[in-house]
Amino acid sequence: MSVLEVCDLHVQVGDKLILRGVDLRLEKGKIHALMGPNGSGKSTLALALAGHPEYRIIQGEVFLDGQDLLPLPPNERAKAGLFVAFQYPPEVEGVKLREFLRLACAARGHGFCEFQKHFSQALSRLRLEDFRDRELNVGFSGGEKKRAELLQLYLLRPKVALLDEPDSGVDVDALRLIAEVIAEMAASGTAVLLISHYPRLLDLLPVEKVYVLFDGRITEEGGPELAQRIEEEGFEVVRR
Numbered sequence: 001m002s003v004l005e006v007c008d009l010h011v012q013v014g015d016k017l018i019l020r021g022v023d024l025r026l027e028k029g030k031i032h033a034l035m036g037p038n039g040s041g042k043s044t045l046a047l048a049l050a051g052h053p054e055y056r057i058i059q060g061e062v063f064l065d066g067q068d069l070l071p072l073p074p075n076e077r078a079k080a081g082l083f084v085a086f087q088y089p090p091e092v093e094g095v096k097l098r099e100f101l102r103l104a105c106a107a108r109g110h111g112f113c114e115f116q117k118h119f120s121q122a123l124s125r126l127r128l129e130d131f132r133d134r135e136l137n138v139g140f141s142g143g144e145k146k147r148a149e150l151l152q153l154y155l156l157r158p159k160v161a162l163l164d165e166p167d168s169g170v171d172v173d174a175l176r177l178i179a180e181v182i183a184e185m186a187a188s189g190t191a192v193l194l195i196s197h198y199p200r201l202l203d204l205l206p207v208e209k210v211y212v213l214f215d216g217r218i219t220e221e222g223g224p225e226l227a228q229r230i231e232e233e234g235f236e237v238v239r240r
Contacts, residue, residue: 004082010060028189031207033195034195042164050162064082083152087195096134101119101152105118118155131144161192182205
């Protein structure tokens with residue numbers, strides 16, 4: 001069953017059309033990958049689905065678990081179960097990581113005692129125990145920011161997770177940890193879309209389907225072997 005359905009999506013930024021009719025479907029508990037070269041529209045897709053005001057959807061439909069997502073503002077999309085981990089997570093001075101996550105969990109209906117218990121467990125799982133009282137992403141390394149994004153995912157347990165290059169800026173040990181956590185989230189029922197240039201993270205995960213985005217359109221889809229083909233031959237082999 002598809003949890004997220006994207007149909008004929010066209011997205012414009014300023015006066016430039018970036019996405020030109022994207023169709024994809026994410027299934028509950030499955031890991032999907034979206035690959036493509038720089039400038040193909042991968043991050044645009046994630047930001048448009050999240051409701052970023054500069055990414056204007058001019059045509060198409062998006063349904064999250066049967067609910068029309070497009071009329072909803074960004075916060076309501078998140079409450080409905082859509083999670084986006086950013087390629088470049090922002091630093092937010094004055095906001096503690098713990099308080100940010102407490103409020104986010106409260107918005108999803110998690111009680112304070114429940115949060116206290118799960119927050120400590122999540123910090124341990126992501127090896128972020130020393131970050132409990134740090135400001136959100138302030139002074140974090142690239143890999144630490146990626147783990148902090150996954151900490152949010154681990155606590156919120158959304159229906160759909162769009163992860164924009166969770167493997168960028170991380171070392172080998174962190175990559176394995178990130179793969180383990182993503183696999184756990186999928187096993188718990190979250191539909192995952194990994195956005196990436198490279199198959200190194202995909203090699204560590206049971207990926208169900210690979211989509212290739214080229215010049216604003218999905219030009220190819222297939223199984224994990226498609227990612228390996230791209231690794232060996234480049235994106236030109238799947239261009240139509």
